[in-house]
Amino acid sequence: MLNNVPVYHGLSDEEIERLSSDISQTYAKASAHQPAGIENSDEDESSVVDVQVVIGREVPAVPDLLGIDPTVYRQINSAIRSGKQHLMFYGPPGTGKTTMAQHCARSLASKHTLITGSSDWTSQDVIGGYQPIGNGRIEFVPGILLRHFDRPLIIDELNRCDIDKVIGPLFTVLSGQKTTLPYRVQVEQRDSDFFEILPKPNPSARKDIEFAPGAAWRIVATINSIDKASLYQMSYALTRRFAWIYLDVPTDLNDFLQQYLTREQIQEMGSQVVLPLARIWQSVNAVRLIGPAPVIDMIKVIREMDSGLSFSADPTEDQAAIYLDGFDMFILPMLDGIFRDGAQAMTQGICEGLKLHAESALRHRVEQRLRSVSV
Ligand SMILES: Nc1ncnc2c1ncn2[C@@H]1O[C@H](COP(=O)(O)OP(=O)(O)OP(=O)(O)O)[C@@H](O)[C@H]1O
Ligand SMILES: [Mg+2]
Numbered sequence: 001m002l003n004n005v006p007v008y009h010g011l012s013d014e015e016i017e018r019l020s021s022d023i024s025q026t027y028a029k030a031s032a033h034q035p036a037g038i039e040n041s042d043e044d045e046s047s048v049v050d051v052q053v054v055i056g057r058e059v060p061a062v063p064d065l066l067g068i069d070p071t072v073y074r075q076i077n078s079a080i081r082s083g084k085q086h087l088m089f090y091g092p093p094g095t096g097k098t099t100m101a102q103h104c105a106r107s108l109a110s111k112h113t114l115i116t117g118s119s120d121w122t123s124q125d126v127i128g129g130y131q132p133i134g135n136g137r138i139e140f141v142p143g144i145l146l147r148h149f150d151r152p153l154i155i156d157e158l159n160r161c162d163i164d165k166v167i168g169p170l171f172t173v174l175s176g177q178k179t180t181l182p183y184r185v186q187v188e189q190r191d192s193d194f195f196e197i198l199p200k201p202n203p204s205a206r207k208d209i210e211f212a213p214g215a216a217w218r219i220v221a222t223i224n225s226i227d228k229a230s231l232y233q234m235s236y237a238l239t240r241r242f243a244w245i246y247l248d249v250p251t252d253l254n255d256f257l258q259q260y261l262t263r264e265q266i267q268e269m270g271s272q273v274v275l276p277l278a279r280i281w282q283s284v285n286a287v288r289l290i291g292p293a294p295v296i297d298m299i300k301v302i303r304e305m306d307s308g309l310s311f312s313a314d315p316t317e318d319q320a321a322i323y324l325d326g327f328d329m330f331i332l333p334m335l336d337g338i339f340r341d342g343a344q345a346m347t348q349g350i351c352e353g354l355k356l357h358a359e360s361a362l363r364h365r366v367e368q369r370l371r372s373v374s375v
Contacts, residue, residue, distance in 0.1 A: 051151040052110035053216035059107045065096045066259050067250030067292070076104060079243035086174065088158075090223040091247035093334060094293025097222040098156050100247060105152040109216035112152040115144055117160030127169045128195075130183060140183040140195055142211065145170070150214030158221040163234045173199045174219075174241040185209055226288075226334075249291050254278035256292060261311055266303065273312045276353045280327065283349020287342035290334055298326035320354040320362055328369060335373045343374035 008019045059076050061068065079087060087104060089097040105112035123129065128143040145153060145167075172179040179197045185208065186192035198205055198212040205212035221242065223234075250256035257278050258269040277295065284290055302309060305322045309315070315323060327350070338346070347367045356363050 051214055051216045053108065053214070057107060059104050062096070062100060062103045065099060066263070067252070067256040068096065068100075069248060069251070072100070072245060072247060075243065075245045079245070080108075084243040085217075086219040086221070086242045088221045088223060088242040088244045089247055090225050090244060092249055092289035092291050093224050093226055094295075095247040095249055095291030096293070097224070097247050098154075101154045101156065101220045101222050104220050105154055108218070109152050111216075112154060112220075113144070113148040114154040114156060117155060117157040119160060119162070121161040121166050123166050123169055126166050127181070128183070130187065138187055140181075140185070140187070146197070146211045149211055149217055151216050152218050152220055155219060155221040157224065159223045159234070164238060167238070170197070171238060171241070173197050173213075174238070176200075247291075249285060249289050253281045253285070257281075257295070257311070260292070260296065261299070266299070267311050269312065275311050276315060276323065276355070277311060279353030280323065280331075280350050283346045283353065284331055284335070286349070287338050287346050288335060290331060294330040294334060297330045298323075301329060302326045314355045317356075317360065317362070320356060320360075323354055324350075324362060324365060332369055332373060335370070338370075338374050340371070340374045343370040346370055 006019075006022060008015045059073060059080070061073055076087065087101075089100050091097060102112070102114065105114075124131075124143060126143045126145050128141055128146050130138045131141040133139045133141070167174075169179060169181060176199045178199060181195040181197065183195050184190075184192040185195060193209050196210045198210055200213065201215050201217075202210070202212040219242075254274050257275050261267045262269050277299070281290070281295055299311070302322055302325075305325065306319060309319050309322065335343075335346075347363075347370050350366050351360075351363050354362070356366075
């Protein structure tokens with residue numbers, strides 16, 4: 001039963017040595033631990049090449065994203081030009097927030113780091129804190145943010161972590177002031193200096209004590225506006241440190257789908273027909289806003305199930321069932337908690353979009369599924 005629990009006989013010198021060695025190894029493992037959700041992109045820790053910052057560059061439109069309102073680029077670029085350093089993309093699920101954040105980071109610097117918010121995060125993971133470094137010693141170990149202070153940091157799904165707690169120590173820095181961390185440079189010396197974070201690039205920063213951001217540093221974060229209410233809230237004060245840019249669902253869903261199907265060479269769109277999928281999407285959005293990502297996923301699986309299906313034609317009964325498979329796989333899971341009358345209106349819209357007969361068994365399927373997620 002005690003197989004995994006080491007037992008030491010305290011009086012023997014060898015045993016004390018063994019205990020000390022085990023503790024050191026455990027400390028080393030603990031300090032090498034990387035918290036969940038932190039993954040680096042475009043990055044090479046060993047690289048000595050400085051991050052190139054692209055100064056005065058406008059963030060151009062993302063070629064991959066269709067139907068993005070031009071106001072989005074106007075807001076991004078005017079925020080940057082006006083000196084607002086930190087950007088927050090928010091909006092309904094699947095509207096291209098992460099893609100846009102990565103695009104901004106790539107347009108503004110040669111390297112960036114992306115981390116995905118997690119409720120596991122502590123300020124220690126992000127900013128830094130004392131950690132065991134082996135041989136019973138502890139030392140201040142900078143967190144992911146300070147380790148990548150030379151480049152844009154994308155914090156994807158920021159609302160998944162306890163924002164104020166995790167980046168709270170950065171708050172003064174985000175407001176343009178120096179901040180002192182509660183960590184001594186010489187841990188054992190009571191009169192030691194404390195580590196400091198400077199708000200701006202500073203070539204004369206004392207590197208052993210002061211952390212100064214590089215010219216390319218900025219936070220680009222994303223928040224899903226459905227989750228925003230249910231997950232960690234951000235304080236008003238911290239909210240003000242970001243330029244908030246709303247990524248909406250495309251205004252004209254039918255036009256979006258026609259452009260997408262043409263671009264992906266799935267189907268030529270000659271006429272201005274309203275696609276069954278556009279009707280489905282519209283009736284979903286009348287109840288809860290959903291961006292293009294799950295609809296694109298739906299198109300992909302529909303094509304796998306029936307490669308000959310025409311997206312502009314009224315579907316046969318079999319094809320309607322395939323549309324509903326795609327719906328159940330990618331849209332339904334996002335509709336949890338919709339109201340009963342919304343579910344009824346959506347059922348109606350979907351049945352009309354798919355031109356289901358009054359006696360079609362599929363009507364019952366749609367109604368049942370939507371009722372099951374409604375409250
Ligand atoms: N407007 C769009 N045009 C074309 N493709 C899009 C659009 N919006 C999203 N996509 C595609 O959907 C996929 C997912 O997008 P992305 O992850 O950027 O969305 P998101 O808003 O971050 O989603 P979530 O809310 O789930 O975090 C990407 O492959 C992206 O290309
Ligand atoms: Mg995202």
